[in-house]
Amino acid sequence: MSQAAAPRDWDADTYDRVSAPQVEWAEAVLDRLELRGHESVLDAGCGSGRVTGMLLERLPRGRVVAVDAAPSMVARARQALPADRVKVMAADLAEVELEQPVDAVFSNAVFHWVPDHERLFSRMHAALRPGGRLVAQCGGQGNVERFHTVVREVGQEPPFAFHLAGWTGPWNFASAEETGERLERAGFAGVEVWREPHPVVPEYTEDYLRTVCLGHHLERLPAELRAPFVSAVAARCGRPLELDYVRLNITARRPAPHA
Numbered sequence: 001m002s003q004a005a006a007p008r009d010w011d012a013d014t015y016d017r018v019s020a021p022q023v024e025w026a027e028a029v030l031d032r033l034e035l036r037g038h039e040s041v042l043d044a045g046c047g048s049g050r051v052t053g054m055l056l057e058r059l060p061r062g063r064v065v066a067v068d069a070a071p072s073m074v075a076r077a078r079q080a081l082p083a084d085r086v087k088v089m090a091a092d093l094a095e096v097e098l099e100q101p102v103d104a105v106f107s108n109a110v111f112h113w114v115p116d117h118e119r120l121f122s123r124m125h126a127a128l129r130p131g132g133r134l135v136a137q138c139g140g141q142g143n144v145e146r147f148h149t150v151v152r153e154v155g156q157e158p159p160f161a162f163h164l165a166g167w168t169g170p171w172n173f174a175s176a177e178e179t180g181e182r183l184e185r186a187g188f189a190g191v192e193v194w195r196e197p198h199p200v201v202p203e204y205t206e207d208y209l210r211t212v213c214l215g216h217h218l219e220r221l222p223a224e225l226r227a228p229f230v231s232a233v234a235a236r237c238g239r240p241l242e243l244d245y246v247r248l249n250i251t252a253r254r255p256a257p258h259a
Contacts, residue, residue: 013072014207014210014211017204017207020203021245022047022051022108022109023050023051023054025108025109025198025247026051026054026108026109027054029135029136030054030058030106032135032251033058033104033106033135035058035059037058037059038059039059039062039102039104040062040063040065040102040103040104041062041063041064041065041102041103041105041106042064042065042102042105043064043066043067043106043107044067044105044124044136045067045068045108045109045111046066046077046088047070047073048073048076048077049066049073049080049086049088052066052077052080052086053080056081056082056085063085063086063087064081064087065086065087065098065102066081066086066087066088067091067096068088068090069092069093071090074089074090093110093111093114093120093123093124094114094116095119095123096127097123098127101126101128101132102127102129102132103129103132103133104128104132104135105127105128105133105136106136107134107137107138108136108137109137109139110136111136111138111248111250112140112143112173113171113172114172115172117172117174117179117182121182121186122186125186125187125254128253128254130254130255130256131253131254131256132254133252133253134183134250134253134254135250136249136250137247137248137249139171140176140246140247141173141195142195142246143171143173143245143246144213144243144245145244147213147244150233150237151213151217151233154229154232154233159228160225163220163221164221167217167220169216169217170216173246173248175195176193176195176248179193180192183252187254187255188252188254188255189252189253190251191250191251191252192249192251193249193250194248194249195247195248195249196246196247196248196249197244197245197246197247198245198246198247199242199243199244199245200242200243201240201241201242202243205239205240205241206230209230209241210226213243214229214230214233217229
């Protein structure tokens with residue numbers, strides 16, 4: 001939700017309204033985190049703070065460091081979350097540095113926006129105390145492949161082609177195998193990585209496409225072509241529009257030193 005090759009801002013208010021699929025994924029990721037309630041947790045890519053609030057409910061005696069790179073997301077999260085229990089930071093996840101290490105790193109629907117996963121996992125490893133856990137989910141190999149095929153077809157047609165033809169986007173949908181290898185090279189142990197198909201029919205079709213799926217495309221288009229492009233993609237996909245999401249699940253830990 002936060003990082004890209006060319007950083008951009010998001011429409012945080014609309015994202016907060018349409019992000020039901022991301023919230024649903026987050027519930028399952030939080031269940032894997034197995035918190036006791038007193039931990040310190042880094043929310044790596046907190047977005048509007050909607051999921052951070054869910055994390056906070058599981059930490060009645062804990063604290064959260066919430067990080068995002070998009071200014072509007074950071075502003076929305078600061079407005080939504082209690083400042084005495086959550087520190088909201090504006091930072092690129094591939095460069096983030098914490099004042100103190102945390103017990104766990106949680107991330108939902110974010111890592112695929114980070115171009116350099118080697119650097120990303122190095123920073124997540126550094127953010128954890130020894131014995132700390134990384135539990136995350138993001139887009140994986142094959143994510144929204146059918147949808148992006150349609151988007152490319154529309155982007156190759158006038159009047160959009162001048163701005164979009166041949167552009168491949170900033171996404172980093174990695175395989176489970178290469179992700180596991182990168183995590184191990186970063187120093188993680190107990191690494192488990194697996195892909196999981198998770199098709200979604202968004203409730204607010206054009207708002208969802210504009211805010212979640214097509215933001216980087218729209219950044220490349222002049223203002224007068226943005227709404228027509230979203231409508232053209234939605235029409236080409238048909239109704240109901242089903243997005244062929246593939247989630248990449250990650251569980252790992254920073255090894256504790258031997259006693």
